[in-house]
Amino acid sequence: MTTSDAPVTYGASTHGLRGDYAGMRPDYTVEQDYSKYREPDQDRWRRLYARQMRLVPGRACPEFLRVVDTLGYEAGIPRFGEVNERLRRATGWEVVAVPGLLPEHVFFTHLAHRRFPVTVWLREEHEFDYIVEPDVFHDFFGHVPLLFDPVFADYMQAYGRGGQKAEGLHALEYLARLYWYTVEFGLVRTDGGLRIYGAGILSSPSEVTHALSSPLPHRIGFDLKRVMRTRYKIDTFQQTYFVIEDFGQLFRETAPDFTPLYAEIAGQEPYPADTVLPQDPLYLPVED
Ligand code: HBI
Ligand code: FE
Numbered sequence: 001m002t003t004s005d006a007p008v009t010y011g012a013s014t015h016g017l018r019g020d021y022a023g024m025r026p027d028y029t030v031e032q033d034y035s036k037y038r039e040p041d042q043d044r045w046r047r048l049y050a051r052q053m054r055l056v057p058g059r060a061c062p063e064f065l066r067v068v069d070t071l072g073y074e075a076g077i078p079r080f081g082e083v084n085e086r087l088r089r090a091t092g093w094e095v096v097a098v099p100g101l102l103p104e105h106v107f108f109t110h111l112a113h114r115r116f117p118v119t120v121w122l123r124e125e126h127e128f129d130y131i132v133e134p135d136v137f138h139d140f141f142g143h144v145p146l147l148f149d150p151v152f153a154d155y156m157q158a159y160g161r162g163g164q165k166a167e168g169l170h171a172l173e174y175l176a177r178l179y180w181y182t183v184e185f186g187l188v189r190t191d192g193g194l195r196i197y198g199a200g201i202l203s204s205p206s207e208v209t210h211a212l213s214s215p216l217p218h219r220i221g222f223d224l225k226r227v228m229r230t231r232y233k234i235d236t237f238q239q240t241y242f243v244i245e246d247f248g249q250l251f252r253e254t255a256p257d258f259t260p261l262y263a264e265i266a267g268q269e270p271y272p273a274d275t276v277l278p279q280d281p282l283y284l285p286v287e288d
Helices: 039-055 062-068 080-091 104-112 136-148 150-168 172-184 205-213 224-228 247-253 259-266
Strands: 094-098 115-119 187-190 193-196 218-221 240-244
Touching: 039 136, 039 205, 062 136, 080 094, 080 136, 094 136, 104 115, 104 150, 115 136, 136 150, 150 172, 150 247, 172 224, 172 240, 172 259, 193 205, 224 259, 240 247
Parallel strands: 094 115, 187 240, 218 240
Antiparallel strands: 187 193
């Protein structure tokens, strides 16, 4: 892969890409070679799954909890074909196997066609608690269950289309922040209190409680422009989470053409990740 083609993360650290990009197709997809997973990998997957499943009840949003235990994840690393049979029927989405992080334009094109790229490799034992890049556990556990929700599924496709358009407008950085603070680290208000829908939180053992209950981070009512102006860190717990009312809000607020919005924020300083503005609606931490 050439440097100009490498995916950009707009956060704090940069490092080499992991994964085997040698034999992939032009759209960066690969076959899932299921025989490559050894018993220690399967065992590690099952332990990751069991640990996370103890944490998510009462903390993850209902749309996630409804689906996560119906996908056969307890048995071991999922087979793409089996998940796809159910996912296609539910929302017309499918998962495609990829070597790892993708260049933005490739990633957006998949999303715009209702294909979610899932990394094929599993983290190693020494990364059990924490990994910066997406692996097969983060992608299947964190992202895939919400693709079964029709409204969230439509938001993801709209995001992909917006991404394709943003590239020509030099606005990728703003869209990356939107993805980060919604799809990866979003919180949602429910009648039962704050819940998690962000995949980066749902697939992390320690961030699940941090996101909801730590007194340290700010929990701020979602505002599109505010989100697009807020920097983020990729290698620490988040200092700010944005809270949506429901997936419908996400879809509605991101439906309009962003072109004038990009033009407006292009001339404005971004906010550091830990900023609180006087007008920010703040949510209190949830008792654990
Ligand atoms: N590639 N496989 C993969 N998974 C991601 O989440 C991902 C990516 N490439 C780019 C990317 N995310 C970010 O730049 C988002 O902001 C779009
Ligand atoms: Fe992710």
